[in-house]
Each structure stands twice: as C-alpha cells, then as structure tokens.
Amino acid sequence: MMKFERYEWLAITIMISLFIFVGFIQGWSVSLVILNMCIISAIMTMGVNISWGYAGVINFGVMGFLAMGGLAAVLVSYPPIAESWQVGGRGLGISFALLVVLVIAVMYINKTVIQKRNRYILNSLIIFFGILIIRHFYLNATHNIEDVNPAIAGFLGGLGLPIIFSWIVGGLFAAGVAFVIGKVALGLRSDYLAIVTLGISEIVVSVLKHEEWLSRGVKNVIGLKRPVPYEIDLQNSDWFINLITYLNSSKLNNIIDVSDKQQVLNNLIIDGSGIFVKLSYAILFLIVMLIIFYFANKAQLSPWGRMMRAIRDNETAANAMGKDVVKQHLIIFVIGAAIVGVAGAMLVTLDGLFTPSGYRPLRFTFIIWIMVIVGGSGNNLGAIFGGFVIWFSWIEAAPLTTFIINQLTAGLEPTNALKLHLLDSVPYFRYLFMGLILLLILRYRPKGIIPEKVRHS
Amino acid sequence: MIDFLNSIIVLLNFIIIPGISYGSQLALGALGVTFVYAILRFANFAHGEIMSFGAMITILFTWFFQSQNIGLGILPTALLALPIGIIATIILCIISDKFVFQYYRYQKSVPVVLAMVSIGVMFVINAIIRIIIGTETIKFSDGQKFIMKAKQFKVMTGLNEGLALKSSQVITILITILLLTFTFWFLQKTKTGKSMRAFSDNEDLALLSGINPDRVVFTTWVIVGILACVAGTLYGLDKSYKPIIYLNLVLPIFASAIVGGIGSPFGAVVGGYVIAFSEIMVTYAYKKFFVYLLPNSLEPSGLVQLLSTDYKFAVSFSILVIVLLIRPSGIFKGRVL
Numbered sequence: 001m002m003k004f005e006r007y008e009w010l011a012i013t014i015m016i017s018l019f020i021f022v023g024f025i026q027g028w029s030v031s032l033v034i035l036n037m038c039i040i041s042a043i044m045t046m047g048v049n050i051s052w053g054y055a056g057v058i059n060f061g062v063m064g065f066l067a068m069g070g071l072a073a074v075l076v077s078y079p080p081i082a083e084s085w086q087v088g089g090r091g092l093g094i095s096f097a098l099l100v101v102l103v104i105a106v107m108y109i110n111k112t113v114i115q116k117r118n119r120y121i122l123n124s125l126i127i128f129f130g131i132l133i134i135r136h137f138y139l140n141a142t143h144n145i146e147d148v149n150p151a152i153a154g155f156l157g158g159l160g161l162p163i164i165f166s167w168i169v170g171g172l173f174a175a176g177v178a179f180v181i182g183k184v185a186l187g188l189r190s191d192y193l194a195i196v197t198l199g200i201s202e203i204v205v206s207v208l209k210h211e212e213w214l215s216r217g218v219k220n221v222i223g224l225k226r227p228v229p230y231e232i233d234l235q236n237s238d239w240f241i242n243l244i245t246y247l248n249s250s251k252l253n254n255i256i257d258v259s260d261k262q263q264v265l266n267n268l269i270i271d272g273s274g275i276f277v278k279l280s281y282a283i284l285f286l287i288v289m290l291i292i293f294y295f296a297n298k299a300q301l302s303p304w305g306r307m308m309r310a311i312r313d314n315e316t317a318a319n320a321m322g323k324d325v326v327k328q329h330l331i332i333f334v335i336g337a338a339i340v341g342v343a344g345a346m347l348v349t350l351d352g353l354f355t356p357s358g359y360r361p362l363r364f365t366f367i368i369w370i371m372v373i374v375g376g377s378g379n380n381l382g383a384i385f386g387g388f389v390i391w392f393s394w395i396e397a398a399p400l401t402t403f404i405i406n407q408l409t410a411g412l413e414p415t416n417a418l419k420l421h422l423l424d425s426v427p428y429f430r431y432l433f434m435g436l437i438l439l440l441i442l443r444y445r446p447k448g449i450i451p452e453k454v455r456h457s
Numbered sequence: 458m459i460d461f462l463n464s465i466i467v468l469l470n471f472i473i474i475p476g477i478s479y480g481s482q483l484a485l486g487a488l489g490v491t492f493v494y495a496i497l498r499f500a501n502f503a504h505g506e507i508m509s510f511g512a513m514i515t516i517l518f519t520w521f522f523q524s525q526n527i528g529l530g531i532l533p534t535a536l537l538a539l540p541i542g543i544i545a546t547i548i549l550c551i552i553s554d555k556f557v558f559q560y561y562r563y564q565k566s567v568p569v570v571l572a573m574v575s576i577g578v579m580f581v582i583n584a585i586i587r588i589i590i591g592t593e594t595i596k597f598s599d600g601q602k603f604i605m606k607a608k609q610f611k612v613m614t615g616l617n618e619g620l621a622l623k624s625s626q627v628i629t630i631l632i633t634i635l636l637l638t639f640t641f642w643f644l645q646k647t648k649t650g651k652s653m654r655a656f657s658d659n660e661d662l663a664l665l666s667g668i669n670p671d672r673v674v675f676t677t678w679v680i681v682g683i684l685a686c687v688a689g690t691l692y693g694l695d696k697s698y699k700p701i702i703y704l705n706l707v708l709p710i711f712a713s714a715i716v717g718g719i720g721s722p723f724g725a726v727v728g729g730y731v732i733a734f735s736e737i738m739v740t741y742a743y744k745k746f747f748v749y750l751l752p753n754s755l756e757p758s759g760l761v762q763l764l765s766t767d768y769k770f771a772v773s774f775s776i777l778v779i780v781l782l783i784r785p786s787g788i789f790k791g792r793v794l
Contacts, residue, residue: 058569184778188785190569191500192719195711196781199774202708210767362583362704366576373573428587435580440556442574 008381011450015388032278034395036350037379039285045371046292046380047339053378055332056312060194063364064201065337067179067208069170069344074221074354076166078158084145091141095134102130145213155216164227165343174341175334183329201315208356213244221354228280234273244272281350292339296380308332376448385450397430466618474743476734478626478695480635484729485688487713489681493658496677499571502606505584505707509700510549511686512693513590515542516597531601535694542690547682553578586700595698598625625695636687649676678712712777718787727788732773737750740766
C-alpha cells in the first residue's frame with residue numbers, strides 16, 4: 001500500500017474541509033451535489049492522467065468517450081422497445097451484415113492486389129457502391145424506427161438491465177472507439193494527435209446527436225432508472241421514517257405539540273430523503289473511484305508502469321531496449337479512454353437523462369485537461385485533487401463572483417448600467433477563473449499542485 | 458441547353474459561391490494558425506477566440522459609428538470599423554505574447570506545453586468576450602445586402618434558376634484576394650518576410666545570421682492579428698456573430714492547416730478551400746441539379762445527398778483523418794514558410 005506524504009494529507013484534508021464548509025454555509029444537499037460531480041470529474045481526470053501522465057499520450061477526445069459512456073447507460077438500462085425492433089431490426093441487421101462483408105472485402109483487396117493504383121481504384125469503387133447498397137437498407141430501417149411513436153420512443157431502446165452494469169459497458173464502448181482512433185491516429189506527433197482526437201470526439205458526438213434510432217438524438221432520453229432508491233419511496237417506507245426520527249430524536253422531543261411535531265418530522269423526512277439519495281450516489285461513486293485509484297497506483301508502481309515512464313521520458317531509448325512503443329501507446333490510450341467512458345456512464349446515471357447536445361468541448365474536454373494539469377500529471381492523487389478543486393471552483397465561481405462584484409460596486413447605485421451588466425455576466429467569469437488558474441499553474445508550478453513523485457529504485 | 462445552364466446556375470448558387478466565401482474565411486484563419494505554427498512552433502488553440510475578439514471590437518465600433526450616423530453608403534459600416542478591430546487584435550496578440558507565450562519560448566518548452574498554455578489563453582479571451590458582449594447572436598451587416606437578387610437574375614437572363622450574390626460574399630472574396638496577395642508578397646519580397654522564412658526553416662541558422670528573433674515574433678503576431686481579425690469579421694458579416702461559433706470554427710481551421718500541410722502558407726489557403734468545398738459538396742442535396750440534367754425517366758427519387766447537413770463538421774475531420782492516413786505531411790509538404 002502506498003504511503004502519503006505530509007502535503008498529500010494536507011491536500012486531502014483541504015478537500016474534505018471544503019465540503020464540510022459548503023455543507024454548513026449552503027446546506028448539505030448542495031455540498032453532496034458538488035461532491036458527486038467532483039468524484040466523477042476525478043475519475044475522468046484519472047483516465048486522462050493515465051494516458052498523459054504515465055505515457056505522455058495526449059487525449060483530447062474526452063468528450064467523445066464520455067458520450068460513449070452515456071450511450072452505454074441508455075442502451076443498458078432503457079427498456080427495449082419491441083415495436084422498433086420489429087419494424088427496423090431486420091433492415092439494421094442486413095445493413096450491419098453488409099458492412100461486415102464490405103470491410104472484409106476491402107481487407108481482402110488490400111492483401112491480394114499488390115499494385116497501389118489498382119488497389120485504390122478497386123477500394124474506392126467497392127466502398128462507393130457498398131455504401132449505396134447499405135444506405136438503401138439502412139435508411140429504410142432507421143426511418144421506420146424513428147416513426148415508431150416519436151413523442152416518447154422513436155429509437156431502439158436498450159436492454160432493460162440495471163443501470164449499474166452500464167458503468168462497465170461504458171468503459172468497453174469507450175475502449176472500442178479508442179482502439180479505432182488509436183489505430184488511426186497514434187502515430188502522429190503530440191499536437192497533431194491533440195487536434196485529431198478533438199475532431200474525432202466531435203464526430204462521435206455528432207453521430208450520437210443525429211442518429212436518432214440509436215440514441216434518440218437531440219430529443220434526449222429521459223427517465224433512466226436509478227441504481228439508488230427514489231425519494232418518494234423513501235418517504236413512504238417505515239424504516240426510513242424511523243431512522244430520521246431516531247437521528248433527530250432530541251430535536252423532536254423538545255416539541256410538545258403533536259401536529260407541530262408531525263410537521264417538523266415531515267420536513268425532516270423530505271430533506272433527509274434527498275440527502276440520503278445523494279449520499280448513496282456518493283458512496284457508489286466513491287467505491288468506483290477508490291477501486292480505480294487502487295489499480296491505477298498498482299499499475300504505476302508495477303514493471304509495466306516503469307516501462308511506461310521509460311517510454312514517456314525517452315521513446316527512442318525505450319524502443320532500443322526492445323519495448324514495443326506503438327503497442328504500449330495504444331494500450332494505454334485505450335485504458336485511459338475506458339476509464340473516461342466509465343465516468344461518462346456514471347455521469348448519465350447521476351443525471352438520469354442523456355442529452356447528446358450537452359456534450360461541448362469546452363466543458364467536457366478542456367476543463368478535464370485543466371484538472372489534470374492543475375492536479376499534477378503522473379500522480380493519481382493529484383488527478384483526484386485536481387478534479388475536486390477545479391470542479392469545486394467551477395461551481396463556486398458564480399457565488400464568489402457575485403460577492404466580489406457586489407463588493408467592488410458597492411458605491412454604485414443598484415440601477416447602474418455597469419453594475420447590472422457585470423451581474424448579468426456572472427456565469428462567464430468562471431471561464432476567466434479557469435483560464436487564469438491554468439496559466440498561473442503552468443507558469444509557477446508546471447508539474448501541478450501535487451507533482452509526480454520521482455522514484456529511484 | 459437551357460436545362461444545362463440551369464443546372465450550372467444551381468451549382469453556382471448553392472455550392473461554388475458559398476464554397477468560395479466560406480473557404481476564404483477558413484483560408485484566412487488557417488493562414489494565421491500556420492504562421493503561429495511555423496514561427497512559434499505550437500498549435501494555437503486560442504486562434505478562434507482571437508478571431509472572435511477582433512470581430513467583437515469591430516462590432517462595437519460599428520455600433521458606435523452607426524449611432525453617430527457615419528456610414529459607407531451601400532457598403533457595410535463594419536468595413537470602416539475593421540481597421541480599429543485589427544489594431545485591437547494586434548494589441549491583444551502582443552499582450553498575450555508578452556505576458557504568456559514569451560516565457561515559454563525563452564524556456565524552450567515543448568510544443569505540447571505551449572498548446573496547453575494557448576488553451577488557458579483561449580479560456581481567458583473567451584471569458585472577456587462573453588463578459589463584454591454576451592452570448593447572443595448579433596447581426597451587424599448593414600448597407601446593401603444583395604448585389605444581385607435571385608429574382609433580378611431570373612428576369613435578366615430568363616432562366617428558371619436564380620443566382621443570388623450577397624455583398625458580404627463579394628466583400629469576403631475581394632478582401633481575401635487582397636490580403637493573400639499582400640501576405641505572399643510580404644513573405645517573398647521584403648527583408649522581414651525573408652527573415653521570417655529563414656527563421657521558420659532553421660531557427661539556429663537564422664539566429665547565427667543575425668536575425669533578431671523578437672522582431673520576427675513581433676511581426677508574426679502583427680500578421681496573425683490582421684488575418685485573425687479580418688477572418689473573424691468576415692465570418693460574422695457573412696453568417697452572423699455568435700461567440701460560441703468561433704470555438705467550433707477552430708476545428709475546421711486546424712483541419713485546413715493540416716490538410717494543406719501545416720507550416721506551409723500556400724497549403725493552408727488550399728486546405729481552407731478543400732475543407733470548405735468538401736463540407737458543402739458532401740452535404741448538398743443534388744436533386745435539383747440532376748432534375749435539370751437528366752431526362753425525366755431517370756429523375757432521382759431521393760434527395761441525392763451523400764450525408765445529411767448535420768454532419769457538416771464531421772466531414773472536415775473525416776477529410777483530415779483520410780489525408781493524415783494517406784499523406785501524413787499534407788497536400789503540400791509542410792514545415793517551412
């Protein structure tokens with residue numbers, strides 16, 4: 001087991017005390033909401049950190065992998081829509097089979113036809129006509145599916161399994177996409193790779209946005225089942241009422257009037273149920289985070305992790321030592337993406353809805369990267385810390401800005417145009433904070449707040 | 458024969474003219490990215506926001522001029538405000554270099570670190586823009602909107618299909634030609650341009666021959682500022698100004714720069730047009746075109762559209778990936794100005 005240094009304990013203490021502070025100031029419900037998102041952000045950050053911090057493989061496709069995780073959540077948990085399968089299942093099956101045939105044909109041509117020009121011509125012909133034929137079946141099928149009860153369905157639905165399975169499936173989905181991207185793009189120099197992964201993630205999201213038969217597209221999927229109990233069920237179950245009564249017994253005993261007592265108890269139960277749900281989420285997420293943290297650390301300290309650092313620090317030397325750099329880059333890229341995919345599925349689980357148009361690079365790629373850089377690339381605790389701190393300041397930036405603006409413009413009248421304009425643009429100040437934090441960290445602490453430990457062994 | 462002419466007009470109206478004007482905007486943007494890449498050697502993610510900033514300043518001054526009743530008659534007032542926008546953008550570039558990028562250049566940081574830094578700059582400029590002007594869509598083109606309306610053209614030629622020519626498109630094309638000529642003349646003929654090319658080709662050799670690196674970097678930022686501001690303003694004039702759009706525009710711009718061969722200015726311009734035309738051509742529904750061209754019996758039943766318009770942005774990146782797979786150095790071998 002790893003030992004924490006003193007400053008690492010300090011970081012952990014700061015994180016915990018921040019949430020306690022918010023709990024007392026803004027209420028425990030707010031604190032838990034932030035905590036849940038912080039944990040998910042920390043998992044995303046660990047995913048990016050594994051590919052960037054361990055091996056120096058840049059991954060700007062975070063948004064796309066998150067969206068794949070989200071898709072997994074829908075496909076696993078949404079109840080299947082039998083009618084859609086009936087009208088479109090066969091067409092989709094045929095087009096998928098044809099696609100497989102097409103890919104095999106192209107691979108066969110690549111193997112057998114030696115002459116480069118002939119190969120290109122044959123390939124393009126086959127792909128062109130193949131796509132024409134596939135489109136025919138595919139468009140028919142998807143059209144039929146999208147016509148099935150478009151107001152509430154209009155897509156294939158999922159498997160109807162508990163949503164918690166989707167966390168694993170989401171990882172697998174993201175890993176699959178990452179494998180394809182890695183095969184195509186990993187040979188590129190790091191800044192090219194950044195741009196290409198960013199672009200491909202954009203493609204992934206636009207596919208999810210517009211293939212309505214699969215993900216319902218911009219119509220969003222709502223009402224995904226939860227892995228934790230619903231508030232309304234809790235409020236009607238005896239054990240929960242007893243628990244709340246027991247926890248607040250001293251407070252309740254002070255109230256003499258029976259109807260007052262009932263009133264207070266009801267309020268406590270409603271508040272408590274909300275907090276209980278969020279707490280259960282937090283516990284579930286925390287378990288996942290700790291598992292990933294444990295294995296990420298294990299991997300970093302293992303011979304494999306050492307090899308990764310060797311590849312990161314000097315690719316040529318590692319190659320000369322007989323390490324398969326290309327293969328290891330692909331492996332670590334896929335692993336990192338898989339972890340991000342898990343986080344994506346968890347994100348959709350927490351929200352209970354899947355909104356493909358909500359995936360924007362600023363929010364889901366660049367912020368995650370700021371978390372990695374600020375926390376300290378190459379250090380898993382740093383990644384978690386970065387995720388917590390940045391998400392925390394992202395949320396708390398708005399109240400803080402309002403406070404600052406009010407202080408600065410205290411002398412001005414409440415109807416002053418400048419003051420009103422500034423107060424209107426409070427939400428945008430968080431971007432300013434994020435940019436400044438990133439620039440300051442890169443300038444004065446380029447290795448991050450909790451830097452990677454240099455190990456000599 | 459009439460049918461043939463009609464089909465040509467359809468192509469002109471819906472593909473070629475929009476393609477050229479969108480391509481010009483991309484080309485100017487990609488040229489700016491290329492300059493930063495060739496001289497300062499990093500991928501500048503903040504370029505879209507720099508464009509947006511220039512457009513914003515231009516809009517603010519356009520509003521000012523409009524309130525003072527100063528205008529250019531049939532031309533949009535924005536052209537009058539454009540020089541001020543350019544100066545502001547250059548100042549922004551110089552400031553961001555002085556306070557941010559310079560440090561890393563002296564440190565000789567790796568390109569990835571500089572790319573990260575540019576993301577930080579992107580966030581800051583993004584915030585400044587949103588704080589100043591908000592996130593609403595702004596239309597700021599005034600003056601005469603059309604040089605030729607579709608109806609006029611129909612009356613004039615007696616054809617079925619109209620050809621509309623927006624003045625913003627013509628202005629875009631003219632300014633682009635002007636600016637590109639100037640840039641290439643500058644690079645090829647002037648001493649500063651030559652020293653920039655030398656610097657981009659081999660930094661150490663250029664330093665040994667007595668080229669002042671700070672001067673080269675300064676000139677680069679000036680050119681980048683001009684190109685970015687003009688590109689941003691033209692895009693806003695042609696479509697409409699919306700701060701969020703410019704972040705999305707960064708991707709096709711990068712795609713153009715890389716497809717053309719990153720570091721090669723000529724490649725960037727060609728890349729811009731390649732990306733623009735492929736985006737429009739792949740997502741255009743050719744039904745009307747074929748209706749004119751083919752005999753009645755062969756008329757297509759569907760829209761004859763390769764991809765739905767939803768995938769516009771995906772197209773540019775698919776092209777990028779294909780080019781990188783087949784010819785990793787881009788259409789024109791990159792790296793040197």
